Amino acid sequence: GAVVSQHPSRVICKSGTSVKIECRSLDFQATTMFWYRQFPKQSLMLMATSNEGSKATYEQGVEKDKFLINHASLTLSTLTVTSAHPEDSSFYICSARAGALNYGYTFGSGTRLTVV
Amino acid sequence: AQTVTQSQPEMSVQEAETVTLSCTYDTSESNYYLFWYKQPPSRQMILVIRQEAYKQQNATENRFSVNFQKAAKSFSLKISDSQLGDTAMYFCAFMPPSGGGADGLTFGKGTHLIIQP
Numbered sequence: 001g002a003v004v005s006q007h008p009s010r011v012i013c014k015s016g017t018s019v020k021i022e023c024r025s026l027d028f029q030a031t032t033m034f035w036y037r038q039f040p041k042q043s044l045m046l047m048a049t050s051n052e053g054s055k056a057t058y059e060q061g062v063e064k065d066k067f068l069i070n071h072a073s074l075t076l077s078t079l080t081v082t083s084a085h086p087e088d089s090s091f092y093i094c095s096a097r098a099g100a101l102n103y104g105y106t107f108g109s110g111t112r113l114t115v116v
Numbered sequence: 117a118q119t120v121t122q123s124q125p126e127m128s129v130q131e132a133e134t135v136t137l138s139c140t141y142d143t144s145e146s147n148y149y150l151f152w153y154k155q156p157p158s159r160q161m162i163l164v165i166r167q168e169a170y171k172q173q174n175a176t177e178n179r180f181s182v183n184f185q186k187a188a189k190s191f192s193l194k195i196s197d198s199q200l201g202d203t204a205m206y207f208c209a210f211m212p213p214s215g216g217g218a219d220g221l222t223f224g225k226g227t228h229l230i231i232q233p
Contacts, residue, residue, distance in 0.1 A: 034220040043207060044161075046220040091159065095220075104151050104211070105221060107161035 002028050002098030006108025013084055013115055021079045021111045023094030029074035030096035034105070035067075038091040047092075050077040084115040118143045118210050122224035129198055130232050136183075137193045137227045139208030145169075147213045150184070150191045151221070155205040164206070167191065195229075203231045 003026040013019045023033055031052045036044040048069050049057040056069035066088075068080040077096075081088055091112050095105040119142045129135045141150070152164040167175045167184050174182050179199075183192045195202055208224040 036220070038159075043223045043225045044221075046222070049220055093159075093161065095161070104149070104153075104163045104166050104209075106163075110159050 002096075002106040004094065004096055004106045004108040006094050006111055008111060009109060010112045011114070013113070015085055015115055016083055018080055018082045019084055019113060021081075021092055021094075021113075023077045023079070023096070023108050025075045025096050025098070025106075028096075028098040030077075030098070031074060033071060033077040033094055033096045035069065035077075035079050036093045036095065038093060038110075040091075044093060048079075052077075081113065084113070086115045089113055089115045118145075118212065118222045120208050120210050120222050120224035122206075122208055122227050124227045125225070126228040126230070128230040128232060131198060131200060133198055134194065134196045135198055135229065137195075137206050137208075137229065139191045139193070139224055141189050141191065141208070141210050141224075143189070143210065143212070145212050149211040149213065150182075151209040151211065152180070152182070152191075152193045153207045153209055153223075154202075155207065155226075156201075156203070161207075165193065198231045200231050200233060202229060204229060 005024045007022050033050040035047045037047050038044045047062045050069045050071040052071045071077040093110040095107040097105050121140045148169045150167045154162045154164050165177045165180050179196045181194045205226045207226045209221040
């Protein structure tokens with residue numbers, strides 16, 4: 001079945017530094033990938049839609065300059081959290097669609113980011 | 117914008133019992149897709165079941181079935197013969213049909229289901 005690989009699974013960084021999270025579709029091509037954020041005991045909130053070869057589309061309230069998204073190939077999207085602060089600590093999950101619309105989306109295993 | 121509401125933050129049932137998780141949504145679209153995802157403690161999102169709005173027949177996947185009431189905008193999940201491994205967060209999700217799959221999912225707040233031995 002369709003597999004989305006996300007790395008790293010956990011990362012701890014110092015406040016003010018940048019962190020890159022990778023999302024790869026292993027056995028299918030994904031022209032569109034999605035990035036979600038999930039705070040503890042809360043739901044997933046869509047942050048942005050990553051489009052291969054073009055600019056990402058950000059949801060209202062998401063800072064474009066803080067959350068940089070690059071989708072340079074059909075199998076890789078990256079999310080870079082720039083100048084991270086403790087309030088950016090969260091669980092970040094990517095997803096992509098493989099197959100027909102009614103199939104739904106395959107999710108990566110998520111990245112737990114802790115900013116200290 | 118679409119909204120998805122799950123009114124049960126937490127539910128607990130005994131193993132082998134049947135449990136129903138509720139979900140309502142609000143949309144002006146006539147055609148769309150609905151999903152139930154499971155998120156166990158590992159936090160990996162797992163697709164449980166899906167339903168196309170244009171299909172009147174309720175989807176079924178083994179012990180999991182839905183009661184889709186389009187007019188009422190209701191999409192409940194029934195789990196029969198519940199098992200300990202069913203313990204997880206369950207999220208109801210909405211996807212519009214537009215954009216060839218370029219739209220992300222809108223999730224409800226989730227229901228924490230606990231299966232007691």
